[in-house]
Amino acid sequence: MNASTLWWGLLFGSIGLGFFVYGRKQRAIVPLLCGIALMVFPYLVSGTAWLIAVGVALIAIPRFVSL
Numbered sequence: 400m401n402a403s404t405l406w407w408g409l410l411f412g413s414i415g416l417g418f419f420v421y422g423r424k425q426r427a428i429v430p431l432l433c434g435i436a437l438m439v440f441p442y443l444v445s446g447t448a449w450l451i452a453v454g455v456a457l458i459a460i461p462r463f464v465s466l
Contacts, residue, residue, distance in 0.1 A: 407451060408442075411441055429460065429465060429466055
């Protein structure tokens with residue numbers, strides 16, 4: 400683990416918290432689940448490239464999927 404992995408994890412976790420709060424207040428399931436995933440996945444992914452790829456994909460999901 401290096402400094403860039405920690406910073407990217409902090410960034411995606413912060414965005415995930417925003418998605419989680421938005422999803423909970425608006426009662427929207429997709430942003431809520433993506434927010435939880437964004438807060439948890441940095442603990443599970445090792446490697447900066449995978450961290451960025453998965454994070455960007457999770458951020459994009461609520462834009463294209465609406466239930």
